[in-house]
Amino acid sequence: MKAIAETLQGYFDENLRPELAKKLERLIEAEPQAAIALLRLSRVEIGLFDWGERQKATQEAPPRPSASARRGQPRSLRMFRLASSLAAAAAVALLVGHFTGWISEPPVKQSPVKQPPVSMTTPTAPEKDRTTSPDEAPFPRSPVPQPERSNDEQIVLLDKAWRTEAEAQEYPGPYRGKPRVDGGGLGTLGGHRRALPIVSGVGVFGGNTKAALKGSLCSLPEGTKSLVSIQRCVAEGIMYTNALNISKRRFTSGFPGVSERFQWFALDYVGRFSVKVQGEYAFRLASDDGSLLWVDGKLIVNNDGVHALTSKSNTVTLDQGQHKIRVLYFQAKGPYIALQLFVTPPGGSEQPWSPEF
Amino acid sequence: MNEFIQPKLCQLDLIQAYRKALLAYALTILRDRALAEDIVQEVALILTDRIGAGLELDAFWAYARETARRKCLEIARERKRWALSERALDVVDAAFDSEVSNRDSQETALAQCIDKLPVKWSQIVDLRYRRLVPVNEIARELKATPSTISVTLNRIRARLAECVSTQLEGLNR
Numbered sequence: 083m084k085a086i087a088e089t090l091q092g093y094f095d096e097n098l099r100p101e102l103a104k105k106l107e108r109l110i111e112a113e114p115q116a117a118i119a120l121l122r123l124s125r126v127e128i129g130l131f132d133w134g135e136r137q138k139a140t141q142e143a144p145p146r147p148s149a150s151a152r153r154g155q156p157r158s159l160r161m162f163r164l165a166s167s168l169a170a171a172a173a174v175a176l177l178v179g180h181f182t183g184w185i186s187e188p189p190v191k192q193s194p195v196k197q198p199p200v201s202m203t204t205p206t207a208p209e210k211d212r213t214t215s216p217d218e219a220p221f222p223r224s225p226v227p228q229p230e231r232s233n234d235e236q237i238v239l240l241d242k243a244w245r246t247e248a249e250a251q252e253y254p255g256p257y258r259g260k261p262r263v264d265g266g267g268l269g270t271l272g273g274h275r276r277a278l279p280i281v282s283g284v285g286v287f288g289g290n291t292k293a294a295l296k297g298s299l300c301s302l303p304e305g306t307k308s309l310v311s312i313q314r315c316v317a318e319g320i321m322y323t324n325a326l327n328i329s330k331r332r333f334t335s336g337f338p339g340v341s342e343r344f345q346w347f348a349l350d351y352v353g354r355f356s357v358k359v360q361g362e363y364a365f366r367l368a369s370d371d372g373s374l375l376w377v378d379g380k381l382i383v384n385n386d387g388v389h390a391l392t393s394k395s396n397t398v399t400l401d402q403g404q405h406k407i408r409v410l411y412f413q414a415k416g417p418y419i420a421l422q423l424f425v426t427p428p429g430g431s432e433q434p435w436s437p438e439f
Numbered sequence: 440m441n442e443f444i445q446p447k448l449c450q451l452d453l454i455q456a457y458r459k460a461l462l463a464y465a466l467t468i469l470r471d472r473a474l475a476e477d478i479v480q481e482v483a484l485i486l487t488d489r490i491g492a493g494l495e496l497d498a499f500w501a502y503a504r505e506t507a508r509r510k511c512l513e514i515a516r517e518r519k520r521w522a523l524s525e526r527a528l529d530v531v532d533a534a535f536d537s538e539v540s541n542r543d544s545q546e547t548a549l550a551q552c553i554d555k556l557p558v559k560w561s562q563i564v565d566l567r568y569r570r571l572v573p574v575n576e577i578a579r580e581l582k583a584t585p586s587t588i589s590v591t592l593n594r595i596r597a598r599l600a601e602c603v604s605t606q607l608e609g610l611n612r
Contacts, residue, residue: 091590091593091594091596091597092589092593093470094466094470094592094593094596095589095593098470100521103521107523107524107527110523110527110530110531111524111526111527111530113530114530114533114534116530117527117530117531117533117534117535118534118537119600120467120531120534121463121464121467121531121534121535122600122603122604123596123597123600124462124463124464124466124467125459125460125463125545125600125603126549126596126599126600126603127463127466127472127596128459128462128463128466128472128475129459129545129546129549129599129603130549130553130564130567130568130596130599131472131568132459132546133549133550133553133564133568133569134565134567134568134569134570134571137565137569138569401573406473
């Protein structure tokens with residue numbers, strides 16, 4: 083088993099040579115133990131990334147002694163440390179579970195302060211720029227202090243907010259642009275699926291021709307004050323676009339073919355873009371009202387809240403190639419809208435975001 | 440007798456419990472963690488629908504694995520990415536079904552095993568998996584060649600896989 087595991091060691095190398103891949107494939111075909119060994123290696127690889135995430139989550143805790151220093155400590159103390167860490171992790175998990183249905187957050191402070199840079203290679207959490215205002219909370223606050231949430235947790239909570247169980251049955255198409263509208267979706271698996279309508283023609287926020295960004299529209303309850311406070315939002319229709327460059331304007335046309343709504347709505351754009359050169363890219367997100375930008379799953383710009391046209395920027399280091407992007411936008415009350423995303427490539431000048439630059 | 444999964448009550452817990460195993464499965468097929476994450480997200484959504492339609496608990500695991508397999512092959516075809524052959528996948532499937540036990544203990548065992556790594560290896564693990572530093576940059580930081588770092592990472596994975604197996608075997612005794 084050990085010999086097989088050693089043979090499989092190069093399997094996760096980024097530059098695995100095709101001939102070696104073939105050789106490993108043949109080994110797996112011939113030797114069930116190789117498949118077991120490979121699955122175990124995969125579990126370790128996934129487990130290591132999860133471990134890294136957990137370590138990051140506890141970064142703000144008092145600094146731990148280094149591994150070498152810990153090795154100098156008695157084993158019982160190390161075990162105690164480990165047990166404490168596990169207990170803390172379990173407590174955090176319980177708290178997160180407790181708050182699953184309760185995601186109201188304090189409002190976003192509307193400050194034009196530039197956020198600190200984020201590196202995708204050595205990511206750091208964007209600076210929290212929120213003020214506390216219990217009056218903003220639409221639901222009673224829990225007596226338990228709210229846990230610090232990672233970006234991923236925030237995304238999960240926002241995902242959950244998009245629809246309820248009952249609504250999921252009416253619109254089985256899941257959130258995050260997953261509803262299939264292009265050929266029956268999951269019908270082959272026996273699941274009944276109703277396709278979401280696509281906007282007819284070209285609207286301000288997108289059209290019906292497939293493009294790099296796929297936007298899902300949902301209606302918000304009146305009084306929504308921020309994206310992170312959304313308790314529920316049912317996806318109603320979709321649209322596609324290759325740009326987010328809607329300058330401030332009146333908006334009374336709604337979403338032809340989907341909804342006549344022109345206020346109290348949210349849009350979730352997901353897609354990919356590619357960059358030709360590695361380097362530091364500056365993203366500027368301007369919106370009326372709130373918006374959030376994620377790149378490769380990391381929250382880069384937080385421009386949330388009800389506000390007039392406000393612009394926020396941040397930089398991120400990107401490798402050459404494809405990257406995931408997600409923009410959440412919401413419009414509260416009023417006829418004026420705006421949503422613009424600009425990018426400044428390394429050594430270049432600012433330009434509207436496009437699928438390739 | 441088959442037990443029916445109660446939607447709303449435990450479907451999320453159940454999917455979450457299998458998430459890592461499914462991630463590992465997809466990673467095994469595609470060798471790409473980002474793609475594996477996408478696959479598992481899609482599978483989770485499909486499972487949610489299926490559980491709501493009364494999927495039996497006994498069938499859950501096989502259904503999840505089969506769905507993940509189909510999705511992996513679909514995405515590999517669409518994006519012209521490398522993926523394990525169907526024949527190799529049959530072997531992996533059989534191995535996978537025999538490996539699903541001890542899911543809950545795995546995380547604890549791995550954390551303990553990471554703690555036992557030599558200092559130098561701990562440093563590499565920290566750079567690669569906590570700070571998500573690419574192999575080339577780790578090599579620069581540690582004044583080594585990228586291939587040395589790759590080989591070391593492979594050894595670390597192998598050591599950890601062996602350590603986790605040993606720990607889990609100990610638990611089962």
